Amino acid sequence: MLNKFVLFFFMMFALFACSPDVDSAKSSVTQETLPMCSMSGQGFNYINNEALKVVEKIATDPLQKENFTGMIKLAGGSYQRGGNERTPMKPELPGYQPRQDEFPNQTINIKGFWIDETEVTNAQFAVFVESTGYVTTAEQPIPLEEIMAQLPPGTPPPPKEALVPGALVFRQPPVNPAGNYSVQDWWEMIPGASWRHPQGPESSIVGKDDFPVVHISWYDAMAYAKWAGKRLPTEAEWEYAARGGLTQNIFSWGNSTIEEAEKQANFWQGEFPVENLGNDGFEKLSPVKTFPPNGFGMYDMAGNVWEWCSDWYHANYFACLTENNLLDNPLGPEASYDPYLPGSSQKVVRGGSFLCNDSYCSGYRAAARMKSSPDTGLEHTGFRCVRDL
Numbered sequence: 001m002l003n004k005f006v007l008f009f010f011m012m013f014a015l016f017a018c019s020p021d022v023d024s025a026k027s028s029v030t031q032e033t034l035p036m037c038s039m040s041g042q043g044f045n046y047i048n049n050e051a052l053k054v055v056e057k058i059a060t061d062p063l064q065k066e067n068f069t070g071m072i073k074l075a076g077g078s079y080q081r082g083g084n085e086r087t088p089m090k091p092e093l094p095g096y097q098p099r100q101d102e103f104p105n106q107t108i109n110i111k112g113f114w115i116d117e118t119e120v121t122n123a124q125f126a127v128f129v130e131s132t133g134y135v136t137t138a139e140q141p142i143p144l145e146e147i148m149a150q151l152p153p154g155t156p157p158p159p160k161e162a163l164v165p166g167a168l169v170f171r172q173p174p175v176n177p178a179g180n181y182s183v184q185d186w187w188e189m190i191p192g193a194s195w196r197h198p199q200g201p202e203s204s205i206v207g208k209d210d211f212p213v214v215h216i217s218w219y220d221a222m223a224y225a226k227w228a229g230k231r232l233p234t235e236a237e238w239e240y241a242a243r244g245g246l247t248q249n250i251f252s253w254g255n256s257t258i259e260e261a262e263k264q265a266n267f268w269q270g271e272f273p274v275e276n277l278g279n280d281g282f283e284k285l286s287p288v289k290t291f292p293p294n295g296f297g298m299y300d301m302a303g304n305v306w307e308w309c310s311d312w313y314h315a316n317y318f319a320c321l322t323e324n325n326l327l328d329n330p331l332g333p334e335a336s337y338d339p340y341l342p343g344s345s346q347k348v349v350r351g352g353s354f355l356c357n358d359s360y361c362s363g364y365r366a367a368a369r370m371k372s373s374p375d376t377g378l379e380h381t382g383f384r385c386v387r388d389l
């Protein structure tokens with residue numbers, strides 16, 4: 001019964017593992033056909049005001065606000081962000097090619113800030129929930145009016161069974177001889193899946209205190225940040241931290257072969273989505289700090305879980321900044337725009353996850369951009385926070 005609803009949700013919410021939509025080589029969308037981010041209402045932003053009100057009402061914890069444990073202070077500076085025209089190490093693999101939305105490469109100036117050295121863990125999130133009684137998006141019934149407000153007029157409403165609390169869990173599909181898999185083959189809406197039960201009601205996070213929390217919507221991440229006296233990073237801050245002081249390298253640790261990468265980050269080895277070799281030691285999540293830090297001391301800036309940023313996603317945002325010389329501390333566009341899902345409202349996620357592999361998305365490249373609907377919780381999506389100096 002659930003499977004047919006999964007497709008429905010995917011059509012609405014731009015769900016992805018490592019999104020297939022961005023293989024620009026296969027697309028007829030070109031830079032010229034994309035609207036520029038005029039910074040004035042280009043695109044569409046749908047925000048759940050009720051969820052935002054909940055965030056606003058959360059009180060900042062005075063002790064948390066003064067707590068800098070597990071944070072790293074980054075001095076301000078300039079860096080090169082975005083894709084670079086390099087010789088792909090594996091030209092036969094589309095996932096290694098830079099993607100159109102990473103261009104143009106640009107010099108970004110960033111003020112200094114504090115940033116969590118790891119993804120927010122289950123233990124950290126549990127303290128927040130115990131302290132505030134917060135209920136995550138995935139633990140609540142899906143409000144029909146929120147769904148209908150995001151769909152074209154005339155779209156029939158989903159059945160009630162599709163609106164129960166739950167989240168999208170990865171499932172490895174059987175091998176298909178034709179090899180043509182799509183998102184509904186590997187994501188399943190599981191009632192009862194949430195941060196407490198990442199694979200569904202029978203699963204738990206007992207013994208996984210130091211694993212990254214998952215099934216976190218953008219609103220959930222905002223709520224935690226408010227309580228902790230922190231905020232979500234901008235996309236520009238996130239990439240600055242991810243690059244770890246290196247310039248124009250493919251990964252947060254530098255440049256390397258994919259075999260070397262297996263020692264540096266938790267991603268997917270083997271043919272996605274049917275063969276998970278786990279050469280890096282983990283088929284799913286890994287505890288934070290399992291892999292080496294980058295040059296700034298940051299962990300898992302590549303892989304493990306995707307991390308929410310505060311910015312709306314706009315495919316042409318970098319071009320807009322360069323054209324308008326808006327390269328100091330950019331905060332993101334005013335409106336979301338995704339040429340592959342026009343009419344969607346999506347926030348930026350960065351860094352890739354345990355589901356990214358080198359042939360399919362390579363979201364763990366330092367320049368790779370991705371996006372998701374702010375009300376979506378997924379088994380591979382979490383976050384980390386920052387704080388102003």
Ligand SMILES: [Ca+2]
Nearest residue numbers: 266267280282
């Ligand atoms: Ca892995």
Ligand SMILES: [Ca+2]
Nearest residue numbers: 300303305351
């Ligand atoms: Ca990560």
